[in-house]
Amino acid sequence: MGFLDKILGSKPAYPPLPAGTDAMAKLDEVKAPLEELAHKVRDPLQVVPAAHEAFVFLGKPPENFGLAWIHDGKVSSLKDLMQEHHLSQGQVERLLDRLGSAYQHASETPRYSAEFGGKQMVVIPSKDLEQEMHQIMSNTLH
DSSP states (O other): HHHHHHHHHOOOOOOOOOSSHHHHHHHHHHHHHHHHHHHOOSEEEEEEETEEEEEEEEEEETEEEEEEEEEEEHHHEEHHHHHHHTHHHHHHHHHHHHHHHHHHTTTTSEEEEEETTTTTEEEEHHHHHHHHHHHHHHHHOO
16 A cells, blocks of 8 residues: 555645643644644645754655744744855755655654644654754754
8 A cells, every 4th residue: 555655646644632631732832833834835844843843844745845834923934044054055955855854763753733823734753853953953053
């Protein structure tokens, strides 16, 4: 079935993210900007909840994806980060390579579904992935 799923584009059904979890509390903290992002983006979204922020993979990681970073009550796209931090195209490509690798490192992490802004999202509640992504962003932006 895996081969047909890829051809037909069906997505696995993940169980709902249970209420009362640490991941749900983190997502509730960034609910408004997450809903705003959900309304703007048509691509599939995969959210990595973090302390006071969230990392959102847009599209189909680890190969073909973008990233939105929800922090300080706002959503920053890769384009925003590129402009704010004067990143070159090469730096952005390396950032995406490292983020794609981090995503792959968490491939065995259980995933859940949650709805924000009327859009179903995949939630990846992984402390290791959260820390790795935070480290990648810190190293790239500072």
